[in-house]
Amino acid sequence: MSSRREFIALLGGAAAALPIAARAQQAAPPIIGFVHGGAARAFPGRIAAFRAGLSEAGYVEGRNVLIEYHWLEGHFERLPAVMADLVRRRVHVIATPGSTPASLAAKRETREIPIVFGVSEDPVALGLVSSLSRPSGNATGINFFVGRSTPRGSD
Secondary structure, X not given: OOHHHHHHHHHHHHHHOOOXXXXXXXXXXXXXXXXXXOXXXXXXXXXXXXXXXXXXXXXXXXXXXXXXXXXXXXXXXXXXHHHHHHHHOOOOEEEEEOOHHHHHHHHHHOOOOOEEEEEOOOXXXXXXXXXXXXXXXXXXXXXXXXXXXXXXXXX
């Protein structure tokens, strides 16, 4: 299974884990705050895969879930305001796929709203989770192990 599919399945699971009682009491569908450091035009495949993963979990954008896309386009100085707004409005899930700065900003801003991240660094070292086997807290996600390999003896 590809990392992208694992991330999408994880996000779908997080959305499915929304409290049933809370959904029953709400007139409006749950809201996912999607925050990415890039530009939407650069990631059309990722958006389609994100929607497909949610659909596999029974969520269809605009029908029974709303997604607020926040594309920072490299303007990371906007992160504190974006995260504060999402937390203030109590979105149901914050998704930060492929954006370490957004993942860290979400973690700083809330200990209650579920955060689903995708990072290329060690999430334990970043402070996103306490352990890979038992993440605890409100953040979960996947790590894209990205590194440079060097052939033996080439030091």
